[in-house]
Amino acid sequence: MRRSAILFAVLSGALLLAPATHAQRVGSRLGPAPAQIPEGPGASKEDRARVAMYRYAECAVDNSRTRVELYLDTFPGSKAAHKAASSLSTDECLSSGQMTFNESLFRSGVYDVLYLKKFRKDGPVDFAAVPAIDYAAGSDAEAYGDPQPRVALRQIADCTVRKAPQESRKLILSMVASNAEGAAFAQIVPTVGGCVLEGFKLTFSKSVLRGVIGEALYRLSVGESQPTVAAKD
Template sequence: MKTGGGRRRLVFGALLAAAICAPAEAQETGTLIQRKAAQIQDRGKNAARLTMESFAQCLVSRSRGRVTKFAEMRVDDAAYGKYLRSLFDAAGDACLSGGQLQFNSVVFRGTVFQALYAAEFPTADAPVEFSTVASSGYRARYGDAVPDAARSALALEQFGECVARADGAGVRALLGANANSSDETARFNALVPRFSACIPKGETLAFSKIILKGALAEGLYWLSKAAESGAPAAP
């Protein structure tokens, strides 16, 4: 839905406050713990989020090639939805220890990019400064006229890329914080000044923590790939 700038920022501010300022239920800090299979979390309002992030980590560790193929697909590709669902279904037996997860394409995409970034850029010398990178190249995949089927996904990615370009170190630190920890909440709050300036023009973006973190992960991932490959320098 398109809105004027004032309305867009008002809606964003209310949603962001709800997503970030809720008190954390757990107080763990540090990097995410890699698990062979996700354990269903049956308590707490963020149980599904914790389980989904562990599930995505397992998927990336077991099927990196298939996940990389998915990451390269355009969202409006006729095969995109089927391929994404196939990744989710195929990983069920290996990556979920009992119970069921509900499939949500936006949430699943975001958690996969979190896990993919962690797998491909695990060391402290990963790029976090992108002033010399002219473009990640991701937006160019869709040409001048963005298809309706890709508009929301592209808006989230461009938002994440904008924030990552403004504060790559801050985004990387957020991605390394445990889900639902006080550390994660603090790192979200530290990035708030970057967020409102990065909403794509004409878009209203609704955020939960898991969707917001996924968007930031995808944006940082594509900028990091561009920096790694020696993308053309900014003028």
């Protein structure tokens, strides 16, 4: 029987080995669906950052879908990923105020947005026939920090989504930093624990967990939705 330790930390939303914040944008232009930085006494600094970046990702997908998809082809945390993400971080998607741009949070938001656009009404919940995804692809690119923890987290997320597709879907359909999200986290954590190797201690924030679950859920859903090609005689 597997035994594992999973520690949640309310962090800035980046994996512990991720680089420091790398870009700041100050926006004043009202573009299509710009990110509003949420206010209010009930929202923590971390949750405000998560909500703002989610809304920012929505705008980026709407404005630059092709460039966003090219960005997702880069390995998370790589220098190529930061360069591609920075090229998408324009004031056009920020209506007012100042927001620190975080590549990890941005990637998470993009996968959420893409999943909702394609699978909100009817998403697959059986991934048994979907071939294994190579989450290490591109990990040899120049990166900030050791890429292996990023690969391991995505493998754990893939395992979680395959074992608990309904709970994973419920998490990604919930609004960031909402009560529904909190309830969805509580439901999915036991499955995450079952996907962690014995003796492995995992520390990550809610935003990191949601990010890798969202990525795995989207990629597996796209894989399951691909038409089956009949083998030739």
